[in-house]
Amino acid sequence: MxxxxxxxxxxxxxxxxxxxxxxxxxxxxxxxxxxxxxxxxxxxxxxxxxxxxxxxxxxxxxxxxxxxxxxxxxxxxxxxxxxxxSKTREIKFLHELSLVLQTSVDLDEVLSVAMTAITAGKGFGMNRAFLLMTDKERQALRGYLGVGPRTMEEAWHIWEDVNRSNLTLRDMARLFQKNKLSSEKVKFNDILERLSVPLRDQQHVFNRALRERKPILVENAFSNPDIDPDLAQLLGVDSFLIMPLISRHRRIGLIIADNCITRKPITSQDLQSMETFAFPVAFALERAFLYERLQEEIDKLTVVNIKLKEQQELIVKMEKMALVGRITSSIAHSIRNPLMIIGGFARSLLKNMEQDDSKRDYLETIVHEAKQLEGVLEEVLTYSESLYPALDAWDINQLISGVRDDLAGHLARRGVTCMLELAPELPKVSIDYRQISYCIKTIITSALETATAEGEIVIRTWRDDGVVVVKISDNGTPLSPEMVETLTTPFMVTQNLGTGVGLPLCKTILEKHGSPFIIESSPEGGTHYIIRLPIKEEM
Structure with missing residues (x-):
């Protein structure tokens, strides 16, 4: 045959x-x-x-x-x-996935790995996935993240990129986190906003999945009496998978996955695989959220600790200033009366003395020096009283103009011009008028000490984030950081400026007004004195 x-x-x-x-x-x-x-x-x-x-x-x-x-x-x-x-690939995939989920505390990394695992062909191969999370108050499930294509054209682009790249799951997740995570959140924002469900709605399929702690495969969604028609319409698919995320009896959220592009049926094998995947994802998400909240609390405690340290330093500083104030006040009052008597007698003698008397120059010197000493004593007494400003609402531009007019003769004698560049219609500031006037006057006087012949002082004002800024600039010799430190320390001596409490008193006054006293040297030459005064709140 x-x-x-x-x-x-x-x-x-x-x-x-x-x-x-x-x-x-x-x-x-x-x-x-x-x-x-x-x-x-x-x-x-x-x-x-x-x-x-x-x-x-x-x-x-x-x-x-x-x-x-x-x-x-x-x-x-x-x-x-x-x-x-298939099982070998799944075991390899779950092993790779678990390595990331067990070690990472970065929320974005966990989200990227989890959502990539659901939608990647090397993972579970679903077309699209949505993550819903319980809010901090545990009152509702809220749409948090969506991943996947919205159109067939977009899907083809994604699949072609995946086929060309031949990346591992972890590499794909890293690439997704770097390039797509933020854009995916925005892309599905319209759907995520409408996926929110109150946890008290026990009849909703989402809450039923959380309550029963097992996945639900929804089929024939458009005609299923257990499914809200609005939910089916929103997702636009007749079949989808709901996977609850439970960690140690704690409801973390849930994942919705579907094949909106290919319309491929979701099998019982898909259900089992996703169920194996759900617990490590829930645990990793809980750990990442807790770590994120821990970091927030640490940041808050760090801020509180810094403020506490600042308050402690301020208390120590106030105690020192109070001690200095009491000492200086006692000394000033002891000196003031004899000094006034000396000045008064000198002025009386000078009044009755002939213009050509040889002793007239001596008496004029005594009167001048006594007047200067009275000014120093006034500063000392003001320093001891500066801890308690009497705040009220004032026009800072008017205050500055008044101080400039008072110093007009002194400026003219030194050959220095004072230009005002004041912003119009500034709100009133909450200040002690007398103390801030003293500060502006003292700063201008200090600027005169370093100003060159025919120099210029410019005073600018403007509004900035709840405060009014006053900036006084000169074109004299820039001050070194050491000189700035010296000038703002009470009773320190400088070669050119002598001994006094002028700028230190300004610093104290401004601190009591809640404003730092900033002194900056300009690279072009000169010095900037910057004051930030709080705006008076309208009642």
């Missing part, structure tokens, strides 16, 4: 078997493999088997049974091999 199939031949010529493809040429000479891999699936072999069976040969029936059983076993082995390959 002659057979049409080549299964009876030990060796073949290339043209004798059409089933052997390029790259399989060794099958021409390997008879056993050729029969197993090619002949049993060949239509010619099936015809030969039928003819053999019709021939009535006693082995024909048995031969047919053996071949049929072999083909069944081969099919089962191929199916089992595919299943094992």
């Amino acid at each position: 002659e057979f049409a199939c080549c299964w009876t031949k030990k060796e073949l010529a290339p043209e004798e078997c059409p089933n052997i493809a390029e790259g399989e040429e060794e099958l021409y000479s390997v008879h056993r493999r050729r029969v197993m891999e090619k002949c049993l699936d060949c239509p010619l072999f099936a015809n030969d088997l039928l003819r053999f069976k019709e021939s009535g040969h006693p082995l024909a029936e048995i031969f047919s049974i053996v071949v049929s059983e072999f083909l069944d076993q081969k099919s089962q082995l191929q199916s089992l091999g595919g299943f094992l390959s």
